[in-house]
Amino acid sequence: xxxxxxxxxxxxxxxxxxxxxxxxxxxxxxxxxxxxxxxxxxxxxxxxxxxxxxxxxxxxxxxxxxxxxxxxxxxxxxxxxxxxxxxxxxxxxxxxxxxxxxxxxxxxxxxxxxxxxxxxxxxxxxxxxxxxxxxxxxxxxxxxxxxxxxxxxxxxxxxxxxxxxxxxxxxxxxxxxxxxxxxxxxxxxxxxxxxxxxxxxxxxxxxxxxxxxxxxxxxxxxxxxxxxxxxxxxxxxxxxxxxxxxxxxxxxxxxxxxxxxxxxxxxxx
Amino acid sequence: xxxxxxxxxxxxxxxxxxxxxxxxxxxxxxxxxxxxxxxxxxxxxxxxxxxxxxxxxxxxxxxxxxxxxxxxxxxxxxxxxxxxxxxxxxxxxxxxxxxxxxxxxxxxxxxxxxxxxxxxxxxxxxxxxxxxxxxxxxxxxxxxx
Numbered sequence: 466x467x468x469x470x471x472x473x474x475x476x477x478x479x480x481x482x483x484x485x486x487x488x489x490x491x492x493x494x495x496x497x498x499x500x501x502x503x504x505x506x507x508x509x510x511x512x513x514x515x516x517x518x519x520x521x522x523x524x525x526x527x528x529x530x531x532x533x534x535x536x537x538x539x540x541x542x543x544x545x546x547x548x549x550x551x552x553x554x555x556x557x558x559x560x561x562x563x564x565x566x567x568x569x570x571x572x573x574x575x576x577x578x579x580x581x582x583x584x585x586x587x588x589x590x591x592x593x594x595x596x597x598x599x600x601x602x603x604x605x606x607x608x609x610x611x612x613x614x615x616x617x618x619x620x621x622x623x624x625x626x627x628x629x630x631x632x633x634x635x636x637x638x639x640x641x642x643x644x645x646x647x648x649x650x651x652x653x654x655x656x657x658x659x660x661x662x663x664x665x666x667x668x669x670x671x672x673x674x675x676x677x678x679x680x681x682x683x684x685x686x687x688x689x690x691x692x693x694x695x696x697x698x699x700x701x702x703x704x705x706x707x708x709x710x711x712x713x714x715x716x717x718x719x720x721x722x723x724x725x726x727x728x729x730x731x732x733x734x
Numbered sequence: 735x736x737x738x739x740x741x742x743x744x745x746x747x748x749x750x751x752x753x754x755x756x757x758x759x760x761x762x763x764x765x766x767x768x769x770x771x772x773x774x775x776x777x778x779x780x781x782x783x784x785x786x787x788x789x790x791x792x793x794x795x796x797x798x799x800x801x802x803x804x805x806x807x808x809x810x811x812x813x814x815x816x817x818x819x820x821x822x823x824x825x826x827x828x829x830x831x832x833x834x835x836x837x838x839x840x841x842x843x844x845x846x847x848x849x850x851x852x853x854x855x856x857x858x859x860x861x862x863x864x865x866x867x868x869x870x871x872x873x874x875x876x877x878x879x
Contacts, residue, residue, distance in 0.1 A: 501755075501813075502811070502813065503813065506811060506813075555755045555756070555817070556755070556756040557752075557755050557756055557757045557758065557761075557811075557813065557814045557817065558756045558757065558758045559756070560811055560813065560814070561758050561761075561810050561811060561814055562758075564810070564811050568809075591756070592758070593753055593756055597753065598753060598754050598756070601749070601753035601754055602750055602751070602753070602754035603750075604746065604747075604750040605746075605747045605748070605749070605750020605751045605753075605754060605821075606747075606750070608743045608744075608746045608747035608750065609743075609747045609822060611743045612740060612743045612747065612773070612822070613827065631754075672830070672831075672834075675830060676826055676827045676830050679826050679830065680751075680821065680822070680826050681751075681754060683821065683824040683826045684824070685817060685820045685821040685823075685824045686755070686817050688820070688824065688855065688858060688859060688862075689813065689816055689817055689820050689862055691859070692859045692863050692866070693813070693862060693866050695863075696862075696863050696866045696867060696870075697866075697870075710855075714829055717829065718829050718830075718832070718833045721830060722833040722836065722837060725833070725834065725837055726837050729837060729838075730837075
């Protein structure tokens with residue numbers, strides 16, 4: 466990622482140290498992948514971290530959105546490690562921090578224990594709390610509805626609807642709901658609450674309120690990463706992220722469509 | 735006047751999405767500017783060419799190139815700037831109107847809206863692809879990799 470390796474004169478002392486280096490690289494890769502980094506960046510970081518100590522002659526990594534494989538060679542002995550990543554939650558700050566950490570680790574004689582400690586610390590950082598994120602996300606949706614030509618009352622109701630959706634989604638995240646299910650629940654809520662806001666006289670244009678409210682769930686991250694992965698030759702990751710984008714979009718469309726269908730045609734047609 | 739309004743709203747909207755994705759605090763305003771410029775390009779180009787597809791393509795390319803430039807300048811991963819900037823361009827409205835047309839049994843309109851939505855998604859993908867490719871090939875030429 467554009468950082469030059471100055472001199473590679475940092476050595477590892479023994480086999481135990483190499484094992485720890487492998488663990489450190491695995492931890493770094495895991496944090497990045499779970500925060501929604503592109504797979505080529507994960508592979509690159511893991512490889513650089515492994516090769517930063519001079520005795521390691523060969524190191525290679527293969528990452529997909531659901532797991533990482535790492536192998537390295539130390540004094541004619543092969544070591545391998547496999548990490549399974551289950552849930553991805555976009556956290557751009559952690560990607561940035563791990564990126565900075567790896568640049569620092571590669572270009573210095575930082576001890577491996579200290580590195581692992583630092584990574585564990587990065588893994589716990591949440592720069593914005595849950596409420597801050599929800600409020601800013603709902604403001605984003607509300608301003609987006611203004612972009613689509615909404616009036617002030619649409620801004621208010623779009624904000625309220627999105628705030629409820631984001632709170633519910635981050636609440637059910639604890640139960641490890643699959644992303645498609647939480648998107649479906651969010652979209653259903655968006656449609657129900659938008660209809661409700663029209664009934665209560667809070668909003669004016671139902672289309673604009675719904676469009677604004679579903680913007681916090683659209684698969685923009687998946688589309689971006691799918692294309693960037695495909696471009697760097699990670700076809701498996703590109704395909705799986707593309708499928709993720711399609712299924713998320715379908716879940717949202719289905720959720721909204723179901724509610725609107727009932728609203729327009731009644732439960733019993 | 736209208737364009738100033740669009741600029742302001744898209745800036746604030748992008749900032750909101752950026753915080754939702756936990757962007758580093760020193761990059762908030764930069765990602766907001768990226769998203770606002772992307773949206774303005776979308777607004778002008780889609781009015782000029784009378785096509786949201788062309789507009790999305792140019793907008794995504796703008797966001798991608800700006801993201802790569804900022805990434806180079808501030809030594810941060812490019813996705814930090816690209817992801818919040820892309821979100822306003824994602825055709826959520828198109829998907830919604832497709833669904834609405836399907837519910838009203840207007841299949842011709844649904845096909846029209848649906849293909850437009852798909853092509854907008856394709857245009858965004860192409861825009862990101864082109865900017866990524868440009869940045870990679872420039873790096874390759876510069877550092878002789």
